[in-house]
Amino acid sequence: MTGMRHVADAGGRLAPRARRGLANLARIRGDFPTALAAIPSLGWEGRHHRVLAHIHFPHGDIDRAATAFETARTEAEEHNAPGERAIAQTLLALVTAFTDPVRADDELTLAHQLLDQLDQRATVLYARVAALVRDAGTDRDVTHRATVLRTEATTAGLPWILPLLETALAFHHAVRGAHDDLTATLGRLREATANGDFAYYVNIAAAMGDLPQPAGPAVQWLDSEAAVRTRWRALVTARQQHLHA
Template identity: 55%
Template sequence: MALYYRAKAHRDLGRSEDSRHGMQYVADRGGRLAPAAPRRGLAHLARLAGDFPAALATADTLGWDGRQPRVRGHIWWPHGDMHQAAAAYETARTEAEEHGIAGERATSQAQRAFALAFMSPDQAADEIELAEQLLTGLVLRVTSATVRIAALIRDAGTTQDTENRAELLRTEIGLAGVTIAEPILELALCFHHAVVGADDDVTAAISRLRDLTRSGDYADIAHFMADLPHDSPSPAQWLNGEQATRQRWRDLVAARRDHLRTAE
């Protein structure tokens, strides 16, 4: 058990490769945690490494104990498929309610709000409010950060003091040691910059993403959002190809621009 939690701590500190080795070791040895938690960790780490086929294959072996719906949501949103991601997170939240696990319910709802924030700002507002309600009385630093990042994404392209809010959240994430949330925050900023057409700001955010992550998928997503060419080959393995993933992210940016024009 100690080895599993050490591997999990490595993940939260951004040491993905160390975490992946630790999770694999625990899974291979068997034991009480092996049926679910380490395999869930391996799926998560494969996703962070941009190995989406391996992540999905591992996710398909998980049941409720392995949080299968939430893990699948984590795989779908980087592909820009927010419909599937949001549906998966809703299933995860419902199952958590049925099992009476408040933390999992709040986490799944926060992720649902995050996915919908890219796709539907109006719907996301209600989902964010629900996530905040479900977090009441809980101490879940990563989940709390996810909700605040979702609020930034909801407001992307507007003048809702995005830069200052992001800088404040960046500081708080750093102080809390929740390094796993840092690249997600940068990606949220990339979405905002892509919507307003600030390519130089997207490029700066991509540089920060490369400093924060060893894999290239988050930087790839930022390129997709702004329709920028790659400056080097990407190691990411997308489930249905890079071009389809790029197009979905471009569609999300275009849809947000249309939404903002309609709201004027």
């Protein structure tokens, strides 16, 4: 991190990328105020809109996250950056899957069209996580698909996908009211975040199931813990109502 900070402070060609790295490290460790403070210094080269979306998403602020990912996609189109466009589109599908499965299906269709022209294995796996979120609460074999995806991500050496995958599965179990399955998923999530990276997903998964706030390092949210928990729980109840309508 010291070397990255030196590059960021030097202000050279690689500075925006280093600043983005520092912002992402802060977010991954649950220091959202530090991550947010870095946004004005990033610019396009530092993928400012995508970094901002990644900050809004864990707070359950899906509308803001979606808007930022859409803006990131548009900016990538303007800069003729097909890889970045595909990433932003896939992440847009992921966040909208929590609130609007029908829209998410359309967003995923476009994401796959963009990914078919590229070699982005990690992003393809994110698209499959998005599909799990889209199908959460249904009988579309979500648990088995998650098991297969967990194995593939581990085999491919992409462990940073696992916390998000387990959180998607927690959403599914919370919507179905499957408390034992949710408890097992929380156990895997704790294991996947034991080094402190992405530990806030444990808080999110607990909130989804209306479970007590877990012990562990305090997350430095932009809002109160209660506000974040309320948003995530509301997404679960909204999906339940959607499925029972």
